[in-house]
Amino acid sequence: MAIDKFLVEASHIMMFARSVGDANPIYHDEEYAKGTDSGGIIAPPTFAQSSAQFDPDYFLRPKIGGEGWFGSGKEATGSKPSKDSGGGGGGGAAMGLHAEQHFEYHMTLKAGDVLTATTKPGNSWEKESKRAGKLKFSESVTEYRNQDGELVITATGVGVQTERAVDS
Amino acid sequence: MLKENEIKVGDTHSSVLVEDLKRTQIVQYAGASGDYNPLHTDEIFTTQIAGYPSVFAHGMLSMGLTGTMLTDYVGDGALKKYGVRFTNQVWPGDTLTGKATIIEIRQEDDGKVVDLMIETTNQDNVSVITGNATAKIES
Numbered sequence: 001m002a003i004d005k006f007l008v009e010a011s012h013i014m015m016f017a018r019s020v021g022d023a024n025p026i027y028h029d030e031e032y033a034k035g036t037d038s039g040g041i042i043a044p045p046t047f048a049q050s051s052a053q054f055d056p057d058y059f060l061r062p063k064i065g066g067e068g069w070f071g072s073g074k075e076a077t078g079s080k081p082s083k084d085s086g087g088g089g090g091g092g093a094a095m096g097l098h099a100e101q102h103f104e105y106h107m108t109l110k111a112g113d114v115l116t117a118t119t120k121p122g123n124s125w126e127k128e129s130k131r132a133g134k135l136k137f138s139e140s141v142t143e144y145r146n147q148d149g150e151l152v153i154t155a156t157g158v159g160v161q162t163e164r165a166v167d168s
Numbered sequence: 169m170l171k172e173n174e175i176k177v178g179d180t181h182s183s184v185l186v187e188d189l190k191r192t193q194i195v196q197y198a199g200a201s202g203d204y205n206p207l208h209t210d211e212i213f214t215t216q217i218a219g220y221p222s223v224f225a226h227g228m229l230s231m232g233l234t235g236t237m238l239t240d241y242v243g244d245g246a247l248k249k250y251g252v253r254f255t256n257q258v259w260p261g262d263t264l265t266g267k268a269t270i271i272e273i274r275q276e277d278d279g280k281v282v283d284l285m286i287e288t289t290n291q292d293n294v295s296v297i298t299g300n301a302t303a304k305i306e307s
Binding site for chain 2: 012015016018019020021022024026036037038042044045046049050051052053058060061062070071072076077097098099100101102103104105108156164165166
C-alpha cells in the first residue's frame with residue numbers, strides 16, 4: 001500500500017475523535033487549540049489508521065456503484081472481495097483480523113499536515129490455537145511522512161488469518 | 169503533561185471508556201476511520217456468512233477508546249509510543265474500562281519519560297486489550 005496524499009483535516013479529526021469518545025477540545029475547538037503548546041488542532045493517537053480513506057484501492061470500502069462488495073444487500077453476501085490491496089495504515093483487517101497495533105510518534109500530527117504513507121511487509125509466523133484453529137500472523141510497517149519529508153509516525157500492524165471464526 | 173515530582177511507579181489511572189457499546193458507535197467509527205469491513209456493521213453478513221454471533225467492534229475502536237483514557241492522563245502531544253494486542257473481541261452492549269499503570273520513570277536522550285502498562289477490560293473483567301505506552305513528562 002502506498003498513499004500519495006493523506007490530508008489531515010480538522011473536520012476529519014473532529015469526526016474521528018467523536019467516534020472514539022474523545023471530547024477533548026484540542027481535537028475540535030480551534031480557538032482553544034491555539035492556546036495550547038501545539039498551537040493548533042492535533043490528531044488523536046490512533047488517527048493515522050484513517051489513512052484508509054486516502055487509499056484509492058482500499059478493499060474494505062464499497063466502491064462507487066457497489067460493484068464487488070461482499071457485504072449484504074438483499075442476500076447475505078454480494079461478491080467476493082476482488083483484490084487483496086490496501087492495508088489501512090499498517091495491517092489489520094486486510095489480512096483477516098487485527099492482532100496487534102503499535103504506533104511510534106516522532107512528531108505531533110497536526111491539522112493541515114499532508115502525509116504520504118509507504119507500507120512494507122514485516123515478519124510472518126504461524127501458531128495453533130484452540131479458539132480459531134491455525135493462525136497465520138503477518139506484520140506490516142507503515143511510515144507516515146509530512147509535507148517536509150519528516151517522519152511523523154511509524155505504525156506497525158499485525159494481522160491474523162484464522163482457520164475459522166473465533167470462538168467467544 | 170505529567171510532572172515527575174507528582175508521579176511514582178505503581179500509580180494508576182483508569183476510566184470507563186464506553187457503557188453499553190452501541191452498534192451505531194461502531195458505524196460511527198467505520199465512517200471516520202474508513203474501515204467498512206461488514207464484520208463490524210453488517211449483522212446479516214456477519215452471522216450468516218462469517219459465522220459470528222453478531223457484529224463486533226473494530227480492534228482499532230477499542231484502541232482508540234483506550235487512547236482517549238491514555239491522553240487524558242499523560243496530556244496532549246506527550247505520547248512517544250502506544251502499542252496494543254487485541255486479546256478478545258468487543259461486542260455491542262459491552263462496557264469497557266481502561267487502565268494505565270506507571271511501570272518506570274526514566275531518562276531518554278531528549279528528556280524524562282514514563283513507561284505505562286495498559287489494560288482494557290469488559291464488564292466480565294475479561295481483558296480485551298493489553299499494551300504499553302511511553303510518554304514525555306516534565307522534570
